[in-house]
Amino acid sequence: MCSDLVIKATGVKKRYEDNYALDGIDIEVNSGQILGFIGPNGAGKSTFLQSVLGLINTEGNLEVLGLDPRKDRHKLLKEVCSITDVAVLPKWMTVDQVLNYVDGVHPGFDLKKCLAILSRTNIKRSSKIKTLSRGMVVQLHLSIVMSIDAKLLVLDEPTLGLDLVYRKEFYSQLIEDYYDGDKTILISTHQVEEIEGVLSNAIFMNQGRIVMQDSIESINKKFLELRPTQDSIERAKSLRPIHSRMELGREVFLYEDTEQDKLSEIGEVRPPIIADLFMAIMEKTRKGSET
Amino acid sequence: MITVFFTMIRREIQEHKVAFIYAPFAVALVLCFVIASVYFGITDIQTNEFNFSTEIYDEDYQEAMLLASPEAKARVIRAGLIFLGLPILLTVGFGLLAYSLSTFADERKDKSLIFWRSMPVSDLTTVFSKLLFVIFIVPLLVMPNIILLQSVAMLSASIYFVSNDIVPFSYLWTSYFLTDWFRIIFSLWAQALWSLPIFLWLMFAGTYARRPVIGAAVPLVATIVLERIIFKTNEVWGFIDNRLGFWSRADSFPIALEEIRVVDISDIILMLSTQAFWIGMIASAILVAGIVYTRSTNNDYTVE
Numbered sequence: 001m002c003s004d005l006v007i008k009a010t011g012v013k014k015r016y017e018d019n020y021a022l023d024g025i026d027i028e029v030n031s032g033q034i035l036g037f038i039g040p041n042g043a044g045k046s047t048f049l050q051s052v053l054g055l056i057n058t059e060g061n062l063e064v065l066g067l068d069p070r071k072d073r074h075k076l077l078k079e080v081c082s083i084t085d086v087a088v089l090p091k092w093m094t095v096d097q098v099l100n101y102v103d104g105v106h107p108g109f110d111l112k113k114c115l116a117i118l119s120r121t122n123i124k125r126s127s128k129i130k131t132l133s134r135g136m137v138v139q140l141h142l143s144i145v146m147s148i149d150a151k152l153l154v155l156d157e158p159t160l161g162l163d164l165v166y167r168k169e170f171y172s173q174l175i176e177d178y179y180d181g182d183k184t185i186l187i188s189t190h191q192v193e194e195i196e197g198v199l200s201n202a203i204f205m206n207q208g209r210i211v212m213q214d215s216i217e218s219i220n221k222k223f224l225e226l227r228p229t230q231d232s233i234e235r236a237k238s239l240r241p242i243h244s245r246m247e248l249g250r251e252v253f254l255y256e257d258t259e260q261d262k263l264s265e266i267g268e269v270r271p272p273i274i275a276d277l278f279m280a281i282m283e284k285t286r287k288g289s290e291t
Numbered sequence: 292m293i294t295v296f297f298t299m300i301r302r303e304i305q306e307h308k309v310a311f312i313y314a315p316f317a318v319a320l321v322l323c324f325v326i327a328s329v330y331f332g333i334t335d336i337q338t339n340e341f342n343f344s345t346e347i348y349d350e351d352y353q354e355a356m357l358l359a360s361p362e363a364k365a366r367v368i369r370a371g372l373i374f375l376g377l378p379i380l381l382t383v384g385f386g387l388l389a390y391s392l393s394t395f396a397d398e399r400k401d402k403s404l405i406f407w408r409s410m411p412v413s414d415l416t417t418v419f420s421k422l423l424f425v426i427f428i429v430p431l432l433v434m435p436n437i438i439l440l441q442s443v444a445m446l447s448a449s450i451y452f453v454s455n456d457i458v459p460f461s462y463l464w465t466s467y468f469l470t471d472w473f474r475i476i477f478s479l480w481a482q483a484l485w486s487l488p489i490f491l492w493l494m495f496a497g498t499y500a501r502r503p504v505i506g507a508a509v510p511l512v513a514t515i516v517l518e519r520i521i522f523k524t525n526e527v528w529g530f531i532d533n534r535l536g537f538w539s540r541a542d543s544f545p546i547a548l549e550e551i552r553v554v555d556i557s558d559i560i561l562m563l564s565t566q567a568f569w570i571g572m573i574a575s576a577i578l579v580a581g582i583v584y585t586r587s588t589n590n591d592y593t594v595e
Contacts (some may be wrong), residue, residue, distance in 0.1 A: 055408065056590065077411035090306075090403040097305055104298025105410050 004031045006152055006184045007052060011060035014047050014208075021047040022058060023208035029201075031151065032181055036195050037188040038278050039205035045188040046084075048205075049156045052186065053082055065151060078107060081145045082154040089137055091130035095123055102144055114147035117177070135166040142170060146178045153178070155187045159194075167194055174198070196274040204278050212281050220271040224260055226253045228267035235266050243280030254280045295412060299420035300428055310386035311432045318382045319436035322375060323443040330447035345451060353457050365466035370551040372471075375444055376437045380479075383433050387425060387483075391490040392507060394421055395497035395586060404586075414587040418494075418579055425490055430479035437475060441467075474553050478539075481559045485538035488571050489531065491578035498585040502595050534571065543567035 007029035014022040022044045029035055037045040051058045054073030062069060067076045089098060095118070103111045118125070121139050129137060138159065145153060155174075159167040175198050179185065187195055196202075202219065204211040214222070228236040233251055237244075239262065241253035254272055255263065263269045272280070304311070328334045335344030348356075359367070398404040407417065445463055452458045483490075493507050500506020515528045533541040539554050543565050546558070562568055 050590075053409070057588070074411055074413040074416075077409065082409045084405050084409070088402045088405040088409075090398075090406060091401060092306055097302075101298055101302055102410065104301070105295050105412050107411070 005029070006031050006033075006065060007186075008063045009048075009060070010062075012048070012051065012062050013059040014044075014051065014056060015059075020208045022051070024060070025208075025210060027203065027210070027213065029184060029186070031184050033201050034175075034179065034185045034187065034199050035201045035203060036192070036199040036274070037186065037203050037205060038192050038274060039211075042207070043205040044208040045205055046156050047208075049082075049084070049154050049186060049188055052152075053077075053080065053084075053154055079150055080152045080154065081148050081150040082156070083141055083145055083158040084154070084156040089129050089141055092128070094126055094128050095132075095140060096125045098129065098140070099125070099144070102148075106148060108149040109144070110147045110149065114143050117143040117146060135162060138162060138166055138170060142173060146173075151183060153183060153185045155185065155189075157189055158187070159189065159191065167191060171195060171198055192275045192278065193273060199274075202274060204281055206282060206285070211285050219274075219277065222257055223272050223277055224255050224258060224263055224269050225272040225276070226255060226263045226267050226269055228253065232266035236263075239263070242284050245276070245279075295416065296420055296423065299412070299417065300424055303421065303424040304428070304432070307386075307390055310390060311383065311429050314382050314386060315379050315433055315436045318379050319440045322378060322440055326375070326440075326444050327447045330451040345455075348455070348457055356458055356462070361466065364462075365468070366552065368463060368466045369468070369471060369553045372441045372444060372467075373475075373551055373553055375440055376475075379433060379436050379440065383429060387429060387486075387490060388493060391425070391493035392497055392503050395494055395582070396500070396503040397497075399497075399589075414583045418582050418586070421494070422487075422491075422579070426480060426483040426487065430476055430483060433479065434472065434476055438472060468553075471553050474556065477556060477559055478554045481554075481562055482538050485541070485562070485568065485571065486534050488574040488578065489534045491575050491582065495578050495582050495585065498582055499589055533567070538562055541567065 005028060007027060009025050009027040012022055012025040012027075013020060021042075025044070025048060037043075037048065039045050047056065050056045051062060052064050052069060054064075054069030054071075054076060057070055064076055065079050069076050093101070099111060099114060102109050102114075115125075118140070121136070121143070123132065123136050123140055123143075129140070132140065159170050162170070171194060174185070187199070189195055196216070199216050201213070201215045203213040226236055226241070227247075227250060236251075236253050239253075239255065239258060242256045243254040245252050245254075254277070260269055325334070325336070329336065329343055330345060332345060335346065336342070337344055356364070398407060408414075445467060449460050449463055452462060453460045492511075493503075496507035497503045511527070511531065515525075518524055518527050529542070533543065538544065539546075539558055539562070545561055545565065
C-alpha cells in the first residue's frame with residue numbers, strides 16, 4: 001500500500017445563510033484508505049463529499065489529487081468516480097446507451113470489463129433503465145464505476161433505499177472486485193454497521209465539524225467495550241468509562257486508553273462497534289461542551 | 292474532444308428522437324399521403340383561402356403551364372415545394388422550443404444531472420453540445436423528411452400530369468434544383484442562429500427555475516410591460532417576435548421578401564452582415580455564460 005496524499009483539506013468551510021454545513025474541516029487522506037464518514041443528518045458528510053467532487057464552492061483550502069476540485073473539476077473527474085445516489089442514471093436510456101455514453105466521454109472506462117461484470121448479472125443490455133429494479137440499477141452503476149480506472153471513489157449514501165441483500169452485495173463486490181490496495185474510497189452512509197467491516201479509517205462528524213478521526217486499527221486499540229459480571233459493576237465504574245449504556249438489561253461500559261488486561265479481569269472485553277462508539281463520542285462531546 | 296462531442300450529440304439524438312426524428316417523419320408521411328391522395332383523385336383540400344385539388348388544372352391552367360417561361364415555372368414549383376414543407380418546419384420549431392425549455396430542467400427533475408456531472412465533461416462542453424445540436428444537427432435531421440416530401444410531391448404530380456396528358460413527365464423535373472437542398476439546409480442553420488437567443492433564454496430558465504415555463508415567461512412579460520410603461524416603446528417584444536419568425540422576414544432584414552421563395556446563399560450573407568444578427572449573437576454569448584454558471588452552481592433539483 002502506498003501512501004500518497006489524495007485529499008488535503010485545511011480549514012474547509014461551507015456556509016448556507018447563517019449555518020455552517022462545514023465548519024473548519026482539516027483532513028488528510030492517503031491513497032489506499034477506505035474512509036467512512038459517520039454522522040447524523042446535517043453533520044456535513046455529503047457537503048464535504050460534494051466539495052471533494054467540485055460540486056460546491058467552499059472556503060479554505062481543499063486539494064484533491066493535487067487539484068482544486070472547483071477549478072479543475074473536469075480534469076479531476078478523469079481520476080475520480082462517484083456514486084452519490086442510486087437513482088441518478090438517466091431513466092430514458094437503455095443499458096447499452098449509457099455504457100456507450102460513458103465509453104465515449106470517459107478516457108478511463110473499460111467497456112469490455114464492464115460488459116464482463118454485467119454478464120454475471122441478469123441485466124440485459126437492451127433494457128431501459130426505467131424498467132430495471134432499484135437493485136439492478138445499483139448493479140449497473142457499480143459495474144460502470146468498477147470499470148473506470150480511477151484513483152478515488154466517492155460513495156455518498158450509495159445504497160440508500162436498497163434492501164439488505166443488495167446492500168451486502170454492493171459492498172462485498174466493491175471490496176472483492178474493485179479495491180486493489182492503491183485506490184482510495186470515501187464512503188458516507190447511515191448504515192454504519194454494514195461498512196465498518198470494510199473501513200480502514202473513520203471520521204466522525206457532527207454539525208459541520210470533525211469530532212474524531214482515526215484508523216480502525218487504532219480505534220480498536222484505543223477503545224474497548226466491557227460487559228462486566230454482575231458483581232464487578234462498581235469496579236467497572238471506578239475505572240472511569242467514557243460512556244455506559246444498557247444492552248438487554250446489562251450495563252455495557254466504554255473505555256478509552258484503558259489497559260485490556262485490567263478490563264478482562266472483570267468481564268467480557270471487545271472492541272466497540274462503530275455505531276456505538278459514535279454515540280458515545282457524541283455524548284462525550286456534548287457533555288464536554290456543556291461543562 | 293471530437294469523440295466526446297460525438298457522444299454528447301448521439302445522446303441528444305437518442306433522448307429527443309421523438310421530437311426530431313419521429314414527429315417530423317410522421318408529419319412528412321401524412322403530408323405525402325395527402326399529396327398522393329389529391330393527385331390520385333382520392334381527396335382534395337378546398338377552403339376559402341386554400342385550394343389543393345386537381346380541379347385547378349383546367350384547360351386555361353394547362354395552357355398557362357406550357358407557356359410559362361422556365362424562370363416562372365421554376366419559381367412556382369420551388370415556392371410550392373417550400374410551402375409543402377412548412378408543417379414539418381413548424382413541427383420541428385415547436386419541438387426546439389420544447390427541447391430548449393426542458394433540456395436542463397429535465398436533468399434536474401430526474402436528478403440525472405448528478406450522473407452527467409460525475410463524468411469528466413465540463414458544463415461548457417455540455418452547453419456547447421446542446422447548441423451544436425440545436426443549430427447544426429436538428430436541421431440535418433429535418434432534411435430527409437423535406438427530401439422525402441418533395442420527392443413524393445414531384446413524383447405524384449408527374450404521374451398525374453402524364454396520365455392525364457397535361458404536360459410531359461420531364462416538365463417538373465427540369466425545374467427541380469437539387470441545389471435547393473443545400474439552400475434549405477443553410478437557411479435552416481441561419482434560422483437556428485437567428486432564433487438562438489430565444490432557445491438559450493428557455494434553456495437558461497431550465498437551469499434555475501422550479502417552474503421553467505413561469506421562469507421563462509415572467510421576466511420577459513415584466514420587462515415588456517415595464518418598457519411600455521417607462522419608455523413607451525416595444526423593443527423587447529419586437530426582438531422576441533422577430534426572432535420567433537423566419538429570419539428572411541424579420542424587420543431588420545434589408546430586403547422585403549413578399550413571396551415565398553427559396554433563399555439564396557447571398558441572403559444568408561446579407562443576414563450575417565446585419566447589426567440585428569450580431570446583437571442576437573452577443574445576447575446568446577451572455578446567455579451561454581449564464582447557463583454554464585447556473586448549471587455548475589445550482590444544486591436545487593426541485594422542478595415542477
